Amino acid sequence: xxxxxxxxxxxxxxxxxxxxxxxxxxxxxxxxxxxxxxxxxxxxxxxxxxxxxxxxxxxxxxxxxxxxxxxxxxxxxxxxxxxxxxxxxxxxxxxxxxxxxxxxxxxxxxxxxxxxxxxxxxxxxxxxxxxxxxxxxxxxxxxxxxxxxxxxxxxxxxxxxxxxxxxxxxxxxxxxxxxxxxxxxxxxxxxxxxxxxxxxxxxxxxxxxxxxxxxxxxxxxxxxxxxxxxxxxxxxxxxxxxxxxxxxxxxxxxxxxxxxxxxxxxxxxxxxxxxxxxxxxxxxxxxxxxxxxxxxxxxxxxxxxxxxxxxxxx
Numbered sequence: 027x028x029x030x031x032x033x034x035x036x037x038x039x040x041x042x043x044x045x046x047x048x049x050x051x052x053x054x055x056x057x058x059x060x061x062x063x064x065x066x067x068x069x070x071x072x073x074x075x076x077x078x079x080x081x082x083x084x085x086x087x088x089x090x091x092x093x094x095x096x097x098x099x100x101x102x103x104x105x106x107x108x109x110x111x112x113x114x115x116x117x118x119x120x121x122x123x124x125x126x127x128x129x130x131x132x133x134x135x136x137x138x139x140x141x142x143x144x145x146x147x148x149x150x151x152x153x154x155x156x157x158x159x160x161x162x163x164x165x166x167x168x169x170x171x172x173x174x175x176x177x178x179x180x181x182x183x184x185x186x187x188x189x190x191x192x193x194x195x196x197x198x199x200x201x202x203x204x205x206x207x208x209x210x211x212x213x214x215x216x217x218x219x220x221x222x223x224x225x226x227x228x229x230x231x232x233x234x235x236x237x238x239x240x241x242x243x244x245x246x247x248x249x250x251x252x253x254x255x256x257x258x259x260x261x262x263x264x265x266x267x268x269x270x271x272x273x274x275x276x277x278x279x280x281x282x283x284x285x286x287x288x289x290x291x292x293x294x295x296x297x298x299x300x301x302x303x304x305x306x307x308x309x310x311x312x313x314x315x316x317x318x319x320x321x322x323x324x325x326x327x328x329x330x331x332x333x334x335x336x337x338x339x340x
Contacts, residue, residue, distance in 0.1 A: 078093070079093075080310070081093055082306055082310040083104075083310040083311035083313075083314045084098060084101070084103070084307075084311075085097060085098055085099060085307050086099050086307050087306040089306070096307075099307070103307055103308045103310075103311035104315060106308065107308070107311060107312050115290070116292050119289070119291045120270060120272060120291040120292045121270075122201060123204060123272055124269040124270060124272055125269065126201060126205055127205045128269065131208060131209045131212070131213065132261075134209055134213040134217075135213050135214075135217035136217070138213060138214065138217040139217045139220030139224055139254070140224075140246055142217065143221065143227075144242070155214070158217070159215050159218075161210055161212075161214065162211060164211065166279065167275070167279055169211055169276070170207075170276060170279035173207050173280065178192065178194070194280070194285065196285060197284070197286075197287045198288070199285075200280065200285045200288040200289045201288060203280065204276065204277065204280060207276075219257060219261070220254050220257060223253055223254040223257045224250055224253055224254055227250050227252075227253035227254075228249060231249045232249045235249055259331055262327075263324065263328050266327040267323055267327065268320060268324075269323055270320045271293075271316070272291055272292075274291075274293035274294045277289055277294050278294045278297065292312060292315075292316050293316070295312065296313045297309075
């Protein structure tokens with residue numbers, strides 16, 4: 027009886043707080059409007075209005091005539107891309123870079139977070155974190171310049187091994203170069219979110235596990251992994267959802283005429299067809315195709331994870 031009355035009192039208290047909050051908002055709505063309106067307008071202007079440009083994918087777009095004056099061609103651009111002899115090559119190159127990058131790159135930040143969490147000295151931990159985070163602040167173009175210099179025939183790598191190979195001209199080496207440089211640049215920064223999640227791990231449980239004789243792997247499995255499991259799943263779903271969203275900048279900057287068979291991906295193809303060749307309708311259709319595949323992958327992976335994780339997903 028007392029339990030039921032306690033729940034009723036708690037419910038009444040919650041409803042009272044909600045009512046008081048609503049009254050306060052109504053009384054000071056001008057203040058909320060001032061703070062919310064800029065963000066709302068920026069979202070509408072830069073996120074929703076540009077969506078109208080998707081119509082270009084179904085037109086033979088002419089910049090002078092604009093969207094209203096351009097000829098409507100329907101699905102012709104999509105059919106042209108899907109029937110292109112290079113379609114499978116671009117698609118497979120994109121998928122290979124994305125999938126292999128995910129398989130190799132996704133676990134590294136988690137491992138780094140586990141390792142950093144075991145460093146007792148705060149000063150030492152901060153110094154290591156500084157070294158790991160610094161590459162993230164190097165621009166993509168500067169990073170690509172560093173990679174080109176290191177892997178040139180007279181670069182450090184060839185000097186170290188006494189060879190004179192030009193790795194940037196090798197199609198077989200491009201994927202490794204792209205993924206390895208990406209891990210070096212982003213793994214440290216990506217580990218921040220897992221390091222923060224590990225701070226919520228119960229220290230009492232960890233001490234109890236140590237007293238019980240648990241080794242490092244057992245401590246991670248029993249105490250630390252449950253603390254970051256949900257975060258890892260969300261990050262994984264988001265990564266799969268962006269599996270086709272490889273930015274063209276890095277791939278384009280690392281391209282050479284001799285490694286195009288491995289380095290030409292959908293995003294670089296869109297850039298060349300749209301901005302260099304001026305085929306705006308076709309490039310927009312290819313970009314839209316890329317986006318649709320991303321959405322399908324995101325929804326599918328979320329459903330799979332929900333089925334494996336007791337209904338928990340995004």
